[in-house]
Amino acid sequence: MAQPNQTAHCLYLRTKSAYFRTASGERIFDESSTACYTCLKTLRPLGPDGMPADAQACHGRERGCFEEDR
Amino acid sequence: MNRFEVITPADLAHAARLLSGEGHVALAGGVDVIDLLKLDIIAPATLVNLKNLPELRGIESRAGGLRIGALTQLHEVAEHPLIREHYTAVADAAREAATPQIRNLATVGGNLLQRPRCWYFRHPDVHCLKKGGDRCYAPGGLNRYHAILGGGPSFIVHPSNLAPALIAFGASAKIVGPSGQRSVELEKFFTLPTVDPRRENNLEPGEVVVAVELPAPPAGAKSAYLEAREKQSFDWPLVAAAAMLVGAPGSHTVHDARIVLGAVAPIPWRSPDAEKEIIGHPLDAERARAAGEASVRGAHPLSDNAYKVAIAKVLVRRAILKAAGIEET
Amino acid sequence: MSRRVTLNLGFEGHLQPVTVVIPDDEPTPWQWGERFEIVGKPTPRVDGALKATGAARYTYDISLPGMLYGAILRSPYPHARIKSVDLSRARRLSGVRAAIRMDDTVARFAGQEVAAVAAIDYETALDALRLIKVEYEELPFVVDLDMAMMPGAVSVFENGSNVQRPTVNEHGDIKRGLAAAAAVHEAVYATPVQTHVSLEVHGSVAEWDGDELTVWSSSQGIFTVRDDLAVYFSLPHNKVRVITEYLGGGFGSKFGAKPETVIAARLAREARAPVKVMLTREGEHLATGNRPDSLQKVRLGADRGGKLTAIELVQHGSGGIGxxxxxxxxxxxxxxxxxxxxxxxxxxMNTGPSSPMRAPGWPQGCFALELAMDELARKLSLDRLEFRRLNNSNPVRALEFDIGAKLFGWKEKSAAPKSSGPFKRGIGVASAAWHALGVSGPQAQVIAYRDGRVQVVIGTQDIGTGTRTILAMVAAEELGVELARIECQIGDTGYPFSVPSGGSMTTPSTTPAVRQACAHLKEKLLRLAAPVLGAEPSDLEARGGTIRVRFDPSRKMSFEDVCRRIPGDSLSAEGERVPNYEGYRKDQAGCQFAEVEVDTELGIVRVLKVVAVHDAGQIIDPLTARSQVNGGVLMGVGYALFETRRMDPQLGIMVNPTMDDYKLVGPLDVPEIDVRFVEVANGFNNTGVMGFGEPAHVATAAAIGCAVYDAIGVPVRSLPMTPDRVLAAMETKA
Incomplete structure (x- = not known):
């Protein structure tokens, strides 16, 4: 069984750069100071837990609402 | 917007009868009324369509003056040769308003009767004094476009472009109502919020403004109308100024004058103080400047709009000089 | 698998041969000085007449049988607990087919979606909204950047500070740089929240067929909307189809599936009927994104010669709840x-979330930096253009400064004496930069039919830049046929994949895929023609509507005759956008010059002229290229002089969410705009195209700000430069 990807971003996290993929098919989560984030679960820049969504907070499994992007 | 019906009355008396009833609102060009409907500021059961009433149409010469039907469109006022020649400020005021598309639809009556542009009044979620609420949000809020003169308890500014220019020529509103007709000088038609903060004029239920009557211009009258706007296209004036000057024959002395400001107060704001500064004096840049200063004497700007005081001074000066044909150096 | 080609890269006067490796099936990249028949010729938009006559179908125009109309209820409060939402009365209203509430338990800005309904007509939907009972518990709020930063400010997120962790970039030693400076300038610059104001509002029409969802969406990324909806509704991607035939602007605010699109799909599912949700203009201003505001504390130092020794920025800004x-x-x-x-x-703070907007962050930063540069230049008594030349390290921009200065008359205008009257003229210059090379990923299909028609099929969308026209021109050029023969099919996720129209990347990402597909189709057509012409396919070329022998053009077949030899009904080929080659420069320069006239008594600024000089790669259509720059400049004029979201401190609401009070540039506010391109052969893809939708907007407000400073002798350090601010600045001078 494949291990969950500990370093991946949440399935529901979106930002402009993440609407593009690298030449090897990965979503790009550029942590630039101009990145606006949206959680697709809430449709807002915050997660279902009511806290801000961003590339650092929505990365890895520590956050309760994290879901793996398969 | 609520559900409503539209009735097109057969004649003026019918219109007056309908408009006496609760929940009836007059519809002419519809530029403002449709906005007010969309913003839920009004929710009439019936719109009374005035567009078929012949008494409200046409520009006619009368006793040396002009009768301008209330349905006359702004572009007609702007282009009418007699208005351009004898009531220049009025034609200019019509031309400065809104956009070509709106000027082709908006009427003289509508321009005088339109509701204020105040963003609190127009906001569907704000129940302000003007809508029957208990406070005007302008003094404690965002008031850059609000009143510097005559404010309180409401601090709206009157939005009509035409009114200052018409008042400068002593125009009257011809009004027909359920109990007959009356004529009221426009200067006395508009009312301060101290009278009733929910309204801007003394038009009574059932009354229809059928025309504006301009008296014959005084011999030697010259006039000008200026607006200061943030944008050159499609914007409301920060300040408007109409100046009508009557020269004594054969001299530069100003025999009579009317100075009326727009967008500075809840009503078109005639400034006798400014007029005094120029009447009886030969006109020059210094006199005009003094009139500009006088025009805002007693101004009480709010937190964000003191700049309008500065603009008003300049605009009044420029309007006077433009009317007099004096180029500033 | 791959081959080496030598390209002449660089720009006018600075070209050099560079060998790059490209995949075998890539056509040889178009080269500097290539002789084109169609590309580079001013070409009216192929869909211009459709748009002008109203025949072009935007999402707003979609009407399906049995379609319902949705409307959204928004929070009137900037911060409130949503205790209950009662939809029952709305549901019972005759004509209402669906009613939903959003999942939020807290409204964090005025305008946040709370509930929505679908009804047989829009008016009934509005009636139903009035019947929804929401119980709010109002909470304290903060809608002002300064206040939101204060210790003890109301928290937007529970118990958290509103101030996020800073992003720091540094090199060298700023203290040493400032100490070494002959002159230091320090000031704070402020920019407002600007909203996108796309002329077509956000919205979608959603229709379910079993578990298959079709959405017509006013979107700048059909595939991203598809992916988002698939994730949101836990559907396989192939069960979601997104269509955007025509789009009335996006500017960065229409990338993915936003609330209104999800709302349309949820309502449609509940109502078992198609539902259309298009926002009101108010909803558009409040909830679809914006350019964040900024307070920028800038310190610059330069030595006596005018070389910068220190650049420091301490910036705060608010993306609202984002x-x-x-x-x-x-x-x-x-x-x-x-x-x-x-x-x-x-x-x-408790305002609508930001979203990317035309060069995110750049117009803000450019205004602060460039006006600070002018203030420092004045301290050093340096010509402002010269000061920039001294510190510019981009050779393309150096050329652009020269071109722009000459065109604008910088020297003459600088030398002109200032008027002694109240109307003062001034000039300014500012730099732009960007990086729009395009990305790999897009796929294209090109089909030739027996009757000689050619279809280009690619799942891109036209954000308004003329994508259909540009792709058709590239195809016509590659196939050697007239433009009218080409028909472009775009805006449907049923077509081959393409990327969102954003980041100025559409043209550099899509044209190479289309060109490669056309090159592949051409090979097939040449093989059809070869036996007839008695030549090898490799000796043939497609040109002037014919396929002909390269060394003997009299031996030829018309394109139509070749198509008649297609064995079936059509012949098709695919192409893909391959990763960028190792090219010349990854950055783009650019600069803009502005001239203003300030009525110093009224504080009113008018922009008289803007000269915009930008690098471009291969220009496909000079008309649409110029339109892009015109649009960027106009948006910049609005940003400089008029546009700002105004938040009331008492109620926490936006007071100007209308086209009347949110002031956009009108016809009389439009300056004379002169656009020049410096063509840069950057060698990253087979068409040599670079995008420039964003750089065209970066420098405008900055150049205008600098021009106002020049005109009145004092800087106006806050945008928009409204009369109150100009007059206040004049007062500090007096």
């Missing part, structure tokens, strides 16, 4: 300094 308010981009890249430090901090 992030992304940084503005350091220009500080990090426009001018060289050995010592540099930028610190950007996003601050939360």
């Amino acid at each position: 992030a992304g308010s940084g503005s350091a981009g220009p500080f990090l890249s426009l001018y060289h300094s050995p010592n540099l430090r930028t610190e950007e901090t996003n601050v939360f």
Whole structure:
């Protein structure tokens, strides 16, 4: 069984750069100071837990609402 | 917007009868009324369509003056040769308003009767004094476009472009109502919020403004109308100024004058103080400047709009000089 | 698998041969000085007449049998607990087919979606909204950047500070740089929240067929909307189809599936009927995104010779309840300094979330940096253009400064004496930069039919830049046929994949895929023609509507005759956008010059002229290219002089969410705009195209700000430069 990807971003996290993929098919989560984030679960820049969504907070499994992007 | 019906009355008396009833609102060009409907500021059961009433149409010469039907469109006022020649400020005021598309639809009556542009009044979620609420949000809020003169308890500014220019020529509103007709000088038609903060004029239920009557211009009258706007296209004036000057024959002395400001107060704001500064004096840049200063004497700007005081001074000066044909150096 | 080609890369006067490796099936990249028949010729938009006559079908125009109309209820409060939402009365209203509430338990800005209904007509939907009972518990709020930063400010997120962790970039030693400076300038610059104001509002029409969802969406990324909806509704991607035939603007605000699109799909599912949700203009201003505001504390130092010794930015900005308010981009890249430090901090407040907007962060930063540059130049008594030349390290921009200065008359205008009257003229110049090379991923299909028609099929969308026209021109050029023969099919996720129209990347990402597909189709057509012409396919070329022998053009067949030899009904080929080659420069320069006239008594600024000089790669259509720059400049004029979201401090609401009070540039506010392109052969893809939708907007407000400073002799350090601010600045002078 494949291990969950500990370093991946949440399935529901979106930002402009993440609407593009690298030449090897990965979503790009550029942590630039101009990145606006949206959680697709809430449709807002915050997660279902009511806290801000961003590339650092929505990365890895520590956050309760994290879901793996398969 | 609520559900409503539209009735097109057969004649003026019918219109007056309908408009006496609760929940009836007059519809002419519809530029403002449709906005007010969309913003839920009004929710009439019936719109009374005035567009078929012949008494409200046409520009006619009368006793040396002009009768301008209330349905006359702004572009007609702007282009009418007699208005351009004898009531220049009025034609200019019509031309400065809104956009070509709106000027082709908006009427003289509508321009005088339109509701204020105040963003609190127009906001569907704000129940302000003007809508029957208990406070005007302008003094404690965002008031850059609000009143510097005559404010309180409401601090709206009157939005009509035409009114200052018409008042400068002593125009009257011809009004027909359920109990007959009356004529009221426009200067006395508009009312301060101290009278009733929910309204801007003394038009009574059932009354229809059928025309504006301009008296014959005084011999030697010259006039000008200026607006200061943030944008050159499609914007409301920060300040408007109409100046009508009557020269004594054969001299530069100003025999009579009317100075009326727009967008500075809840009503078109005639400034006798400014007029005094120029009447009886030969006109020059210094006199005009003094009139500009006088025009805002007693101004009480709010937190964000003191700049309008500065603009008003300049605009009044420029309007006077433009009317007099004096180029500033 | 791959081959080496030598390209002449660089720009006018600075070209050099560079060998790059490209995949075998890539056509040889178009080269500097290539002789084209169609590309580069001013070409009216192929769909211009459709748009002008109203025949072009935008999402707003979609009408399906049995379609319902949706409307959204928004929170009137900037911060409130949503205790209950009672939809029952709305549901019972005759004509209402569906009613939903959003999942939120807290409204964090006025305008946040709370509930929505679908009904047989829009008016009934509005009636139903009035019947929804929402119980709110109002909470304290903060809608002002300064206040949101204060210790003890109301928290937008529970118990958290509104002030996020700063992003710091630095090199050298800023203290040493400032100490070494002959002159230091320090000031705070402010920029407002600007909203996108797409003329077509956000919205979608959603229709379910079993578990298959079709959505017509006013979107700048059909595939991203598809992916988002698939994730949101847990559907396989192939069960979602998104269509955007025509789009009335996006500017960065229409990338993915936003609330209104999800609402349309949820309502449609509940109502078992198609539902259309298009926002009101108010909803558009409040909830679809915006360019964040900024407070930028800038310190610049330069030596006596005018070389910058220090660039420092300490910036705060608010993306509302969202992030992304940084503005350091220009500080990090426009001018060289050995010592540099930028610190950007996003601050939360109870206003609508930001979204990417035309060069995110750059117009803000450019305004602050460039006006600070002018203030420092004055201290050093340097010509402002010369000061920029001294610190510019981009050779393309150096050329652009020369071209622009000449066109604009910088020298003459600088020397002209200032009027003694109240109307003062002034000039300014500012730099732009960007990086729009395009990305791999897009796929295209090109089909030739027996009757000689050619279809280009690619799942891109036209955000308004003329994508259909540009793709058709590229196809016509490659196939050697007239433009009218080409028909472009775009805007449907049923077509081959393409990327969103954003980041100025559409044309550089899509044209190479279309060109490669056309090259592949051409090979097939040449093989059909070869036996008839008695030549090898490799000796043939497609040109002038014919396929002909390269060394003997009299031996030829018309394109139509070749198509008649297609064995079936059509012949098709695919192409893909391959990763960027190793090209010349990854950055783009650009600069803009502005002339203004200020009525110093009324404080009113008019922009008289803007000269915009930008690098471009291969220009496909000079008309649409110029339109892009015109649009960027106009948006910049609005940003400089008029546009701002105004938040009432008492109620926490936006008071100007209308086209009347949110002031956009009108016809009389439009300056004379002169556009020049410096063609840069950057060698990253087979068409040589670069995008420039964003750089065209970066420098305008900055150049205008500098021009106003020149005109009145004092800087107006806050945008928009409204009369009150101009007059206040004049007063500090007196």
